[in-house]
Amino acid sequence: MIFCPGSITAFFSTLISENPLLSGSYGVGFTIDKGVFVEVEKAEKTEIIVNGQSWDFPTVQYVVNELAKDDVKVKIKMELPVGCGFGMSGASALATALSLNNFFELKKSFIELADLAHESEVINKTGLGDVICQTFGGLVVRKNACCPSKAAVERLIVDVNLDFLVLGKISTEEVLKDELKRKRINEVGMRCLEEFIRSPEFDNLFSIANRFSMETGLIDDEMRDIIEAVESNGGKAAMIMLGKAIFAYNGFDVLKEFGNPFKAKITCCGVQLV
């Protein structure tokens, strides 16, 4: 079975070109020890099953269309919610690509499969940087915006337990469709990235991520209140890009007042066999 970690983006700026392999996002994100598990089996009719239910899942379907030599059932177990900034589309696409490669003995290279998953995310407008993060694993600094094989990345050593609270979904596509918003995101995101690269330490992630969400206007009052509550209690918190969701350090008790938080750990593992 293939496991692919969820990926959380703290801040980003986008680059969309006609070539999906030259499209992506600059920024900083990290993989966590919760994600998706994928298994492929022979089937009469191709089907994508997520947590027991048949899904119309274009980002995975694209990968299936490109790689499957025959009808298959793609069984995906998802540990995190979709559309909330955990990179579940990218994780599903990447783990499916690796699973199909094994199942049909395609002998494609790891990076080639990662590029395909990235391409599918870009084309289906479900993500721009998650697959890069999930290919390499860890706290990943994306210093250019493109596919895994062309990625200029740095990984940082971190070993931290975080707390997460999901309040709702945000459509990446909807946000990026707004030209004015996207221009602002790109400007602020690039400044944030430069700042993080100057002192690439985990602690700086929260303050820069907060500046990003405020200056881009992506944060709302509810999330701002929660982050302030965590901070008043001595913790750190920031908004997850792009989800109506929060990641926090030392924030579990405060987050409990606002919903049902869960814990996960930053890991330096990317997609892997389990």
Next chain:
Amino acid sequence: MIFCPGSITAFFSTLISENPLLSGSYGVGFTIDKGVFVEVEKAEKTEIIVNGQSWDFPTVQYVVNELAKDDVKVKIKMELPVGCGFGMSGASALATALSLNNFFELKKSFIELADLAHESEVINKTGLGDVICQTFGGLVVRKNACCPSKAAVERLIVDVNLDFLVLGKISTEEVLKDELKRKRINEVGMRCLEEFIRSPEFDNLFSIANRFSMETGLIDDEMRDIIEAVESNGGKAAMIMLGKAIFAYNGFDVLKEFGNPFKAKITCCGVQLV
């Protein structure tokens, strides 16, 4: 500063082609939480310093020749011995490539830098698979023999503390120069890889690695005695490829009878910023 983990190979088979990017080794290896730290600084004359001493280090020099725009001092801190199967040449080359890329703002992609480090290892005959393992990190199954950008790899989740004992060096070049020995290594190595892929579990690593070292004749009586001693005491142990060295699980006390063992942990982190 860039850290690159040491890489230990359990069994392998080689493929040498005229193109270094299509040369490498099939096999199974893993990264550990000890390795090399590299820093680059401006200098009057290019120099490679390892643990405070000036070294003639062709595998690193090749990378410097390819990437440095000016004279630099490459300062390498090595936590593990050279020539004993810990992938110190590959680690140094890879970490130097990433450091020079940052220092001269070359904006090369991660995989491009990894390919260069691999190329240098192949050309200088210091290793064939370590850079792949160090690029991705973890317990890495190399299903083809080539450079990182063309690598078909799988990573396995493992979280294990191991014990290591170094008895002496083995020259990879010397072993691989012997045509008959290399043919035998390739035959046995390929069978071992197929067996491991059928049941890719950490526990199988030791038994398959032991079959490999026996059937290839790479092991000597001293190492065999030590492995048997660890096993009689309820642990597991195998020879490191290619070093006169042992890796063991639950073997520290027994290894102490034969020398000065040390501990390290399998990590899923590859080369990274620290």
